[in-house]
Amino acid sequence: MQIDNDRFREEINKELSSQTRPTITVLSSLLAIQDKFGYIPELAIDVIAQYTEHTINEVWGVASFYPNFRFTKPGENMLEICWGPTCHLAGSSKILNDIQEALGLDGEGETINNKFTLKYNTCLGACSQAPVISINHDFIGNSTSESVLEKLSKIDPKL
Amino acid sequence: MLHYTDLKELANDKWLELNSGNKPWIRVGTAICGKAAGADYVLDKLKIVLSELNIDYIIDEVGCLGICFAEPLVDITLENGRRVFYKNVSVDDINTIIDDSIVENKFNHSSLLGILTSNVDNNAIGENDLPDLNELPGIKYQKKIALSNAGNVSPFDLYHYVSQGGYLALNKAVNHMTPDEVIKEVSDSGLRGRGGAAFPTGFKWSFLVKSDNPSKYVLCNCEEGDPGAYNDKGILESDPFKLLEGLTIAGYATRSSNGIVFIRHGHDGPIDRMENAIKRAYDEGLLGKNIFDSGFDFDVEISLTGESYVAGEESALMESIEGKRSQPRFRPPFPAQFGVWGKPSNINNVKTLTYVPDIISNGSNWFANIGVQGNKEKKIQGSTGTAIVCLSGNIKFPGLYEVPMGLSLRDVIYKIGGGTASGKELKVLQTGGPLGGVLDSNSLDIHLDFDEMKSAGAILGSGGIIVGDIETCVVDLTRVLVAFCQYESCGKCFPCRLGMEQILEITERMVKCESSEYDLELIKNVGQNMEKASLCGHGQLGYGPIRSALKYFESDFKSHIIDKKCPTGSCVQPMISPKNTRPYGILQINKGGE
Ligand SMILES: Cc1cc2nc3c(=O)[nH]c(=O)nc-3n(C[C@H](O)[C@H](O)[C@H](O)COP(=O)(O)O)c2cc1C
Ligand code: FES
Numbered sequence: 001m002q003i004d005n006d007r008f009r010e011e012i013n014k015e016l017s018s019q020t021r022p023t024i025t026v027l028s029s030l031l032a033i034q035d036k037f038g039y040i041p042e043l044a045i046d047v048i049a050q051y052t053e054h055t056i057n058e059v060w061g062v063a064s065f066y067p068n069f070r071f072t073k074p075g076e077n078m079l080e081i082c083w084g085p086t087c088h089l090a091g092s093s094k095i096l097n098d099i100q101e102a103l104g105l106d107g108e109g110e111t112i113n114n115k116f117t118l119k120y121n122t123c124l125g126a127c128s129q130a131p132v133i134s135i136n137h138d139f140i141g142n143s144t145s146e147s148v149l150e151k152l153s154k155i156d157p158k159l
Numbered sequence: 160m161l162h163y164t165d166l167k168e169l170a171n172d173k174w175l176e177l178n179s180g181n182k183p184w185i186r187v188g189t190a191i192c193g194k195a196a197g198a199d200y201v202l203d204k205l206k207i208v209l210s211e212l213n214i215d216y217i218i219d220e221v222g223c224l225g226i227c228f229a230e231p232l233v234d235i236t237l238e239n240g241r242r243v244f245y246k247n248v249s250v251d252d253i254n255t256i257i258d259d260s261i262v263e264n265k266f267n268h269s270s271l272l273g274i275l276t277s278n279v280d281n282n283a284i285g286e287n288d289l290p291d292l293n294e295l296p297g298i299k300y301q302k303k304i305a306l307s308n309a310g311n312v313s314p315f316d317l318y319h320y321v322s323q324g325g326y327l328a329l330n331k332a333v334n335h336m337t338p339d340e341v342i343k344e345v346s347d348s349g350l351r352g353r354g355g356a357a358f359p360t361g362f363k364w365s366f367l368v369k370s371d372n373p374s375k376y377v378l379c380n381c382e383e384g385d386p387g388a389y390n391d392k393g394i395l396e397s398d399p400f401k402l403l404e405g406l407t408i409a410g411y412a413t414r415s416s417n418g419i420v421f422i423r424h425g426h427d428g429p430i431d432r433m434e435n436a437i438k439r440a441y442d443e444g445l446l447g448k449n450i451f452d453s454g455f456d457f458d459v460e461i462s463l464t465g466e467s468y469v470a471g472e473e474s475a476l477m478e479s480i481e482g483k484r485s486q487p488r489f490r491p492p493f494p495a496q497f498g499v500w501g502k503p504s505n506i507n508n509v510k511t512l513t514y515v516p517d518i519i520s521n522g523s524n525w526f527a528n529i530g531v532q533g534n535k536e537k538k539i540q541g542s543t544g545t546a547i548v549c550l551s552g553n554i555k556f557p558g559l560y561e562v563p564m565g566l567s568l569r570d571v572i573y574k575i576g577g578g579t580a581s582g583k584e585l586k587v588l589q590t591g592g593p594l595g596g597v598l599d600s601n602s603l604d605i606h607l608d609f610d611e612m613k614s615a616g617a618i619l620g621s622g623g624i625i626v627g628d629i630e631t632c633v634v635d636l637t638r639v640l641v642a643f644c645q646y647e648s649c650g651k652c653f654p655c656r657l658g659m660e661q662i663l664e665i666t667e668r669m670v671k672c673e674s675s676e677y678d679l680e681l682i683k684n685v686g687q688n689m690e691k692a693s694l695c696g697h698g699q700l701g702y703g704p705i706r707s708a709l710k711y712f713e714s715d716f717k718s719h720i721i722d723k724k725c726p727t728g729s730c731v732q733p734m735i736s737p738k739n740t741r742p743y744g745i746l747q748i749n750k751g752g753e
Binding site: 021022023025026027028029030031052061062063064065066067068069070071082083084085086087088089090093096097107108120122123124125126127128129130132137138139140141142 | 191192194195196197199227228230383384385386387388389392424425426427460461462463464465466467468479480481482483484485549550551552553557558559589593623625627631636639640643646647649733734735736737738739740741742
């Protein structure tokens with residue numbers, strides 16, 4: 001267990017020291033870890049605190065602020081659906097409802113089989129193609145419930 | 160290190176070669192709008208098909224030409240300099256498009272959008288019957304300054320940018336003008352900030368000059384959290400060098416040492432293209448030490464923030480750059496005295512800085528004569544230059560249009576946008592983002608002008624215009640805007656944190672028709688308190704959309720409250736907004752999970 005932890009710590013440290021931008025902060029370190037692991041493992045808080053010479057509380061303070069951070073492993077695929085006003089007018093709330101129902105969710109979170117994490121997005125930035133969703137950061141515009149479901153069922157045929 | 164003239168010569172050669180048509184030059188729009196329409200797949204397929212056909216070609220990813228509705232857009236330059244555009248291209252069209260253009264020169268494909276023939280003699284076969292791209296409303300009414308290269312040049316290639324006049328202005332500024340002359344030029348142009356508050360840019364820069372601290376910062380704000388706005392990201396994806404040149408000139412004018420481009424994490428397109436632009440500029444000595452042999456040193460880096468709308472607020476942005484929670488600071492001290500890392504700082508929006516190179520190259524008069532002129536005697540500032548409008552929602556031709564200030568909303572919506580997509584009557588325009596406002600169909604004669612829009616109760620803000628037709632319920636739309644503001648409240652000051660929660664509850668009650676007339680009093684009361692007592696613009700402006708909605712669409716509210724029904728029947732779906740405003744999974748961890 002200790003060895004596992006040490007190895008993990010080393011892995012986190014390696015990630016932190018491979019940041020390429022000149023200014024390294026608590027936030028940049030958290031973003032790097034989130035990018036690497038898809039979430040912030042509890043151990044990383046401690047490692048980042050040491051690496052950036054901040055207290056654990058300070059690191060928690062930043063990590064608990066930005067909603068793109070998460071502290072548990074995400075599902076295998078990330079599905080983001082935009083609920084911004086443009087997408088809303090274009091019918092995104094219907095898509096959200098239909099997809100949540102199909103995935104057996106009643107809000108953001110992971111499906112039971114852990115195939116998907118559903119996340120709401122305030123604006124994916126492709127409003128001219130509303131309604132917009134993204135699957136694993138691949139943007140898809142002009143979506144309908146049917147077209148999203150079709151894409152999802154390619155990943156999880158049981159849908 | 161290169162001299163400007165050497166650089167320009169190299170770039171011109173490269174540009175001429177591209178346009179010579181020795182090989183077909185294919186450009187595919189892969190800004191966010193293109194990607195969302197499937198441009199990546201089109202790009203891959205093009206490469207495959209062209210190789211199969213043994214055609215020698217050059218292919219470039221470009222940004223957005225403005226006509227997002229036509230994405231994925233494929234633009235092919237042929238031997239005679241003729242440029243052929245195909246719209247809404249799907250992977251299945253690629254073979255026939257290559258036949259139509261490169262192989263057979265037929266130009267009668269069903270996806271043909273238009274042709275640019277400026278380099279071609281008019282006798283070319285059938286030329287007159289071909290649709291001229293410049294006659295397309297989405298192109299014709301644009302007046303491109305900040306976006307002049309967008310969709311035309313590769314955002315990855317510095318030489319493309321230089322061939323189109325890039326870096327002329329920086330060379331002129333650092334070698335032929337004093338910093339004060341640069342500031343005067345920008346002041347005289349009448350340029351006002353495009354980040355929301357429309358503050359005069361030259362005047363803002365002059366605050367920073369007063370400090371002789373050797374380390375000073377100019378910050379470029381590309382947080383762009385406003386839903387319905389994508390012009391800042393559009394600039395970064397289409398022409399990052401122009402922004403970088405503007406930022407460098409701002410650095411010179413304010414005698415600053417460092418520049419930071421501030422972008423939201425996760426917007427990979429803008430981030431990667433900006434990162435590459437900075438790297439290329441360093442390679443060519445356009446950043447770093449002794450730029451253009453002038454003795455001026457300037458460093459630029461990118462800083463990423465997490466998801467947070469308030470991070471776009473100037474002091475919160477500085478906190479975020481320092482790696483902290485993006486919560487606003489108390490002021491004074493103001494950024495020009497105590498900014499990022501405690502150093503004097505200046506902050507501008509992406510669009511604001513992107514205008515600067517052209518103002519320096521062409522002179523302040525040129526810019527001041529575009530748009531709405533000011534009048535010093537009458538103390539009218541005017542709105543000079545262009546507005547970069549993101550037209551989305553229920554609109555036939557959504558896009559990213561750069562048009563002269565002073566154009567009426569009617570022209571924007573009907574001439575450029577083609578009216579509603581549904582063909583039904585227009586009802587509502589939501590402008591300036593979730594802190595902006597709404598306007599009704601009687602407001603269409605209002606012009607794109609900071610002051611005129613503001614006095615109408617909406618703002619031009621970042622340039623987003625979201626259109627809704629007669630079936631739109633304004634109470635429902637207001638609820639979404641409020642839900643956004645509540646979700647994004649940073650929580651530092653209680654008027655905003657609690658106020659947003661209250662007005663969200665009230666608007667949700669209204670949508671559900673469970674509200675009483677007393678709620679109208681209550682929402683006004685809470686909103687006005689937020690305006691007075693909040694720490695930053697988020698809380699101060701958050702009531703704006705509600706106020707304007709009540710002003711223009713009182714009957715929508717009344718019918719929910721008194722008649723207990725939605726006049727359009729369009730707000731029946733379960734209301735959806737995030738349940739967690741803070742990171743998710745944090746509860747599990749506190750309970751000792753994972
Ligand atoms: C809540 C809030 C969010 C903001 N978001 C942005 C933003 O995303 N981009 C931006 O340029 N300005 C934003 N602003 C305005 C900035 O604080 C600042 O005024 C602006 O960047 C100054 O640039 P300018 O002088 O070029 O307009 C925001 C302001 C507030 C109060
Ligand atoms: S509002 Fe959905 S992508 Fe912008």
